[in-house]
Amino acid sequence: MPQSKSSAEILSTGRTGWPDDPPRALRDGAFWSKLLRLSLPITVQALLLSLVAACDAWMLGAVDQNAMAAVSLATQVQFLQNMFVFAVTTAFSLLGAQYWGKGDRDSVEKVFRIALRATCCVSLVVVSLCMAVPGSLMRVFAENGPLVSVGVSYLRIAAVSYLFTGISFCYLTALKISDRAMLSMSISGGAVLLNVALNAVFIYGLGPAPALGARGAALATLLSRAAEFSAALLSSRPRRALKARWSRIFERVPDLSADFRKAVLPLFGGVLTWGVGFSSYTAVMGHLGPETAAANAAAAVVRDLLCCLTDGMAAAAVIVVGNELGAGRLRRGRIYGERLAIASVAVGLATSLCVLAAAPIELRAMSLSPGTASLLRSMFFVLAPYMFGRCVNTIVINGVFTAGGDTMFDFYSLAVSMWCLAVPLAFLGAFVFHWNPVVVYACTCIDEVGKLPWVFAHFRRRLWVRDLTRNGLSR
Numbered sequence: 032m033p034q035s036k037s038s039a040e041i042l043s044t045g046r047t048g049w050p051d052d053p054p055r056a057l058r059d060g061a062f063w064s065k066l067l068r069l070s071l072p073i074t075v076q077a078l079l080l081s082l083v084a085a086c087d088a089w090m091l092g093a094v095d096q097n098a099m100a101a102v103s104l105a106t107q108v109q110f111l112q113n114m115f116v117f118a119v120t121t122a123f124s125l126l127g128a129q130y131w132g133k134g135d136r137d138s139v140e141k142v143f144r145i146a147l148r149a150t151c152c153v154s155l156v157v158v159s160l161c162m163a164v165p166g167s168l169m170r171v172f173a174e175n176g177p178l179v180s181v182g183v184s185y186l187r188i189a190a191v192s193y194l195f196t197g198i199s200f201c202y203l204t205a206l207k208i209s210d211r212a213m214l215s216m217s218i219s220g221g222a223v224l225l226n227v228a229l230n231a232v233f234i235y236g237l238g239p240a241p242a243l244g245a246r247g248a249a250l251a252t253l254l255s256r257a258a259e260f261s262a263a264l265l266s267s268r269p270r271r272a273l274k275a276r277w278s279r280i281f282e283r284v285p286d287l288s289a290d291f292r293k294a295v296l297p298l299f300g301g302v303l304t305w306g307v308g309f310s311s312y313t314a315v316m317g318h319l320g321p322e323t324a325a326a327n328a329a330a331a332v333v334r335d336l337l338c339c340l341t342d343g344m345a346a347a348a349v350i351v352v353g354n355e356l357g358a359g360r361l362r363r364g365r366i367y368g369e370r371l372a373i374a375s376v377a378v379g380l381a382t383s384l385c386v387l388a389a390a391p392i393e394l395r396a397m398s399l400s401p402g403t404a405s406l407l408r409s410m411f412f413v414l415a416p417y418m419f420g421r422c423v424n425t426i427v428i429n430g431v432f433t434a435g436g437d438t439m440f441d442f443y444s445l446a447v448s449m450w451c452l453a454v455p456l457a458f459l460g461a462f463v464f465h466w467n468p469v470v471v472y473a474c475t476c477i478d479e480v481g482k483l484p485w486v487f488a489h490f491r492r493r494l495w496v497r498d499l500t501r502n503g504l505s506r
Contacts, residue, residue, distance in 0.1 A: 062367060066347055072216035073207060074343025078336065079216075079223035083255075086227050087248045088332050090234045092397045096325050098245045101181035103328035104172040104317055105245075107310045108186060109193055112157040114306030116197045118298035119149045120204040121349070122291055125433050127208040128350040129357025129500050136273070138500075139208065141284045143275050145291045146201050154197035161190035172310070173317045173324070181245045188249035192256035199256070202263035205273045207350060214266060222259035226251050286501060294436055294499075301441035308449040312475035315461045316468070323468045326406035329397060330414055330472075333389045334421075337382050341422040344371070344378065348430025356435055357500050365496045368431040372490055379422035386415040409469040413476055420479030427486055435495035444482045453478040 087106075091099040123146035130138040160168060169182040199218075206215035232240045233247025243250065267274055316327040348371050355364035390411040394404055428441050456474035460466040 066351055069212050069350055070343045070347035072212040073346045074340050076216040076219040077339035077342045079220050083223055083226045086230050088328060090230055097177050098181055100321060100324040100328050101178040102185050102245050102248055105182035105185045107172055107313055108161060108168050111306050111310060112193055114302035115153040116150055116200050118295055118302045119146050120200050121298055121433060122295035123204050124349045125294060125353055125436060128353030131208050132354030132357035133500050140273055141287050142291060143205055143273060144280050145288055147275055148280060150197040150201050154194045158190050158194050161186045172314045185245045185249045188246055189252045192253045195256040195260035199260050199263040202266060206266060209273050218259060218262045222255045225258055226255035229254055294438060297438035297442050301445055304442060304445040308454050311454055312457060315457050319461060319468050322400060322403045323406060325403045326410060329407050330410045333393060334414060337385055337418060341378060341425040345425050345430035349434045352431060352434035356498050359498055361496050371431050372427050375423045375426035379419040382422050383415040383419045386411060386418050406468055410472050413473045417476035417479055420483055424479055424486055427490060432495045435497040436499045437495035440489055444485060448478040448482040
């Protein structure tokens with residue numbers, strides 16, 4: 032990326048395009064209005080996507096506890112793919128938002144094509160592995176038995192949908208960058224509603240369809256993702272829409288490609304560190320027995336649903352803060368980032384309370400064995416403080432820091448908090464000391480809370496207050 036001026040230097044000299052007194056726009060609802068306009072549709076979109084996993088769990092849990100656990104374990108393969116796609120689309124979002132704020136549409140479209148190339152490569156590798164060695168993939172997360180066989184049947188059908196998902200995510204990110212977040216939400220929302228309806232048809236065998244159980248969930252996923260993919264492609268048809276221009280997909284753009292690599296490599300490192308570590312947690316819990324695996328899967332449903340608000344705010348933060356930084360308004364970008372950090376604490380506290388409120392609802396909604404229900408009840412008391420840390424870290428690290436290209440911090444913090452603390456504790460507790468499953472679960476949740484002081488210390492350094500654009504690159 033081009034060398035940017037020190038944020039401290041620029042802020043101290045006042046060369047930000049801002050007067051010393053913040054303009055009225057910051058003292059009224061301008062910031063909150065823009066944040067809400069972006070974060071609400073992104074949050075709803077994330078909520079709807081999580082709803083698919085929740086419906087899979089609830090519908091399969093009502094039929095067969097093992098099918099619910101097996102599908103939860105099988106979807107860890109897509110979870111790992113999504114981590115790579117997340118890194119690519121986040122790099123697209125941070126660079127695209129800064130160039131969009133600068134008014135450089137041509138550079139945004141070039142970054143769009145770079146993101147598509149990377150996403151297609153990763154997705155094709157995942158699809159190939161799911162089709163060729165599904166059994167080997169499943170045995171990473173569970174011991175041989177019914178969980179593996181059910182998971183294999185799921186992966187063989189759902190695999191192709193992973194390619195559709197990767198490409199769709201790039202198009203939906205382009206919509207968010209270009210102020211069309213509502214359309215992005217509508218496309219995802221339609222796909223989710225279709226997925227839920229098809230789940231009911233193919234899992235339970237409604238109408239003429241046979242009852243396919245886990246395979247029915249996979250078929251519903253494939254069909255709904257194909258529909259979402261088609262709608263995403265059509266979204267770029269209007270004349271003013273951002274264009275991927277597939278005929279130029281292999282066009283070389285050395286400067287922008289270098290900037291993209293510099294942004295995406297730390298993100299890849301971070302999501303790989305987090306994704307493999309998070310899947311390790313699932314694998315540990317899966318090897319503690321079917322009841323523990325089922326309780327962990329049920330707790331994950333609540334966790335993922337409640338993470339949607341913070342994921343939406345983080346994605347909106349990248350665009351809101353990135354627009355200001357890319358336009359050279361560094362002081363405004365800094366103030367926006369500070370407001371988001373304060374908001375993250377309030378959202379984290381509210382989310383923790385929601386976890387405790389959701390516990391009795393899910394326990395009544397699912398058909399669980401007494402042992403599984405007892406484990407799940409205890410897990411919720413561990414999940415509540417975890418969610419506070421998760422909310423704050425997501426908004427600050429994945430939102431504010433990412434907006435200014437400060438992407439290395441996430442990798443360093445995960446390497447220490449997850450791989451030097453949480454993962455070793457979980458493995459030792461499960462396989463060496465044979466701790467109670469709830470204690471092992473607590474070990475998997477310690478990383479998000481443990482790194483909070485480090486996150487706020489880094490925030491105060493303001494290394495994220497940077498303009499990453501190249502002057503005149505598109506001319």
